[in-house]
Structure formats: structure tokens, C-alpha cells
Amino acid sequence: TLPKVRYYTMGSNQWNASVTWPPEDAEMVTYYLTSQEGANTSAGDGRLVQEAPTGDGVDSFTYDPMDPVVSYGGNVCCIGGAIDAGSFDQQQIETEREDILVYTTEPFDEGVEVSGTIEITFFVSADVRDTDVTVKLLDVYPDGRAYNLDETIQRLRYREGYDRQVFMEEGEVYEVEVSPMSTSNFFDAGHSLRIEVSGSNFPRFTRNLNTGGNNYDETEGVVSHTQIHHSAQYPSQIRIPVVRR
Secondary structure, three states, X not given: OOOOEEEEEEOOOEEEEEOOOOOOOEEEEEEEEEOOXXXXXXXXXXXXXXXXXXXXXXXXXXXXXXXXOEOOOEOOOOOOOOOOOEOOEOHHHHHHOOOOEEEEOOOOOOOEEEEEEEEEEEEEEEOOOOOXXXXXEEEEOOOOOEEEEEEEEEEHHHOOOOOOOOOOOOOOOEEEEEEEEEEEEEEOOOOEEEEEXXXXXXXXXXXXXXXXXXXXXXXXXXXXXXXXXXXXXXXOEEEEEEEOO
16 A cells, blocks of 8 residues: 655655655654844844743844845746746855845754644734745755755735735734745754745745735835744744654
8 A cells, every 4th residue: 555645855865655744753843033133144143942932032124025035946836937946055145135034943963854844933013014924944054055945925914814814003013824834854963954034035926015905016115124023922933843763
């Protein structure tokens, strides 16, 4: 009898099998976002840690729809060859773009297999009626190379479901369940897991012009000043499925 799920684990370059997805032996491990001085660019001090935050913390980025973060690789289909699909070293874009927040684990002491669905809960505020939050998952090598594994996006007007639109109010902090990612990757000893958080990943995803309008029939956008909160009250986090073998 064939298994219900056959999946390829990058990094270890192996085919695996499971009766469920995520694999039944996957354990969800929570990592919390944190920073001291700020997580902007890979030169910031954004970290992913397993200890829940106890103080107050927030990171901010400015998303200008007229100057979006340009997609570099990814799971791309049907955009006429505008970008190349695949996994590419993201170091340059992480270094240059102040509108990318970068959060990284400490290097793993031993190899870690991540297979299944990555769940994301962010606490977000902004000074516009609507904007996007994008997330990219990466495997960081000991020499600094950072390869993209998967990406996702959440349009915040649809944070309560895609059957209705609920716009944001300035000064309010919203709990947002970002659309989950799914992957299988083996992080070898000395590697780290990283996420990039921003407001755009274009043209992989359509830009949000931040007006609360239709986007498709608009030509003018407004700039969003977006905050990702990471505090005792607002513990922004990702939950990673770790498979113990």
C-alpha cells in the first residue's frame, strides 16, 4: 500500500513518507520574535527565541507601494517569466532594504528537520486602512548565505476571513493569523532558521496600495508605517513543525 503522503526533504535530499500532513511525528515548536535595537535588515538584531517575551517590544518598517520589495526567487507560477522561480541567496536584498525585518534563530547544535505547516501569529498596527504583511522562510548557512524556502502574505482587511473586509484603525493593535506556509527542509548543524517580514514581495504577490480601495483600478498609493509588536501582551510568533527521527 502506498503511503498517503510522499514528500521531499530539502537539505538532506531524501524522500520521506507519512500517513498525514504534517507528519504524525511532527512536534510544533514555538519561536517568538524579539529585538533590542531593531530588526530592520540583516544588520539588525532581530531574533527568534523559544522564551516568551516579558517586556515591551516593537519593530517598524515603512512600506511604500511605489517602491516595493522586489521578489527574488520563490514558488512562482503564471507571471510571464517576470522573475525566476527557485531558491536563491537573499543576502543582498536583506542588507539593502530597511523595509525588511529579519529574525533569526541561534545556529542549531544538531540537525533539525522541519516538515509540515508553519503557523504565524503577528500583532500588527499601522497608520493606513489596509496593508499587507509578507513573510519569507529561509535556511541560513554558517557562512551567511540565506536561501528562501517558502513565502506567504496576509492582506490585513481579510484578517477575519476572506468573506468580509474589516479595515484597520490607526492606533489599534490587531492579532493576525497569517496564511500558513508549508515545507520540508533539513537544517544541518550550524544552520539557522530565519524569517523576513515586510509589506511587499512584488511581483510574486500583487502590491497593496494601502488605500482600502480595489487596488486593481487605482493608480495612487499611500505609504504605510507598519509595526510588528513583540511583547508580553503581544507575543508575535511562528510555530514550526519539527520531526524527530
